[in-house]
Amino acid sequence: MLAAAKEAGVNIPTLCCLDGLTDRGGCRLCIIEVEGNPRLLASCVTQVAEGMVVKTQTERLEKYRKMMVELLFAERNHICAACVMNGNCELQGMAAKLGVDHVRYDYLAPKLEMDATHERNVRDPNRCILCARCIRVW
Amino acid sequence: MEFCMDESCGKCNPCRTGTVQMLRMLEKITDGTADKDTIPKLEELCLMVKESSLCALGGTAPNPIYSTLRYFRDEYEAHIMDHHCKAGVCYVFQGEVEAGFVDTFAFAKYIVYVSNGGNIMSEGCHPYH
Numbered sequence: 001m002l003a004a005a006k007e008a009g010v011n012i013p014t015l016c017c018l019d020g021l022t023d024r025g026g027c028r029l030c031i032i033e034v035e036g037n038p039r040l041l042a043s044c045v046t047q048v049a050e051g052m053v054v055k056t057q058t059e060r061l062e063k064y065r066k067m068m069v070e071l072l073f074a075e076r077n078h079i080c081a082a083c084v085m086n087g088n089c090e091l092q093g094m095a096a097k098l099g100v101d102h103v104r105y106d107y108l109a110p111k112l113e114m115d116a117t118h119e120r121n122v123r124d125p126n127r128c129i130l131c132a133r134c135i136r137v138w
Numbered sequence: 139m140e141f142c143m144d145e146s147c148g149k150c151n152p153c154r155t156g157t158v159q160m161l162r163m164l165e166k167i168t169d170g171t172a173d174k175d176t177i178p179k180l181e182e183l184c185l186m187v188k189e190s191s192l193c194a195l196g197g198t199a200p201n202p203i204y205s206t207l208r209y210f211r212d213e214y215e216a217h218i219m220d221h222h223c224k225a226g227v228c229y230v231f232q233g234e235v236e237a238g239f240v241d242t243f244a245f246a247k248y249i250v251y252v253s254n255g256g257n258i259m260s261e262g263c264h265p266y267h
Contacts, residue, residue, distance in 0.1 A: 071155035
């Protein structure tokens, strides 16, 4: 559904989808409303069907996407000012696109240490949103 | 809620992050540190988690909050506005126990108490006094 919408010129926001990787449906940012279904479906893992009536941009979806990004910021230590990806970050870009200017939830501030044991593969769990792109790529 | 948070698989964003925040809001309500925006924020979060989660764990995690809000909303508000626990269980408050009242959080608090090694039999009748 996500790919079909993109072809039609509708860009549904997503964070865990990456071209070439198996879609996961984990970030739930690509949720859509399908007529006749009370649940919200992740468009990246939803098959297109004949006669489907889909809404990709409603007040409810907009609100939920904002809340999800806020929750992501609150989950771990995302400090843009001190981050190497500042200005070149998909999460930051998504927040800007959705209009998230403040986080209404408590910052959990977990104590997480960077993993630089491999010189070519440094991982900072403080910036991780558990999208599993790094796992799926293998 | 602590159970749902622990059992959450972590794949989808709303359940993994939402249940933690819902638990924190509930704790703030029972601690007396919540404000008047907490209940609307909690309701909004519950609805989002229920509707956007990948599986039924996230879909049903907010249910205890919904039912307690539906039947005991006044107790929630009393905790926040008056800092008063009608059943006298929340140990921060010096609430008077009203005859016949059942504290909605008593069961959850008992579970926490037991998981922290408490034993209601060895300490006498009431674990919170």
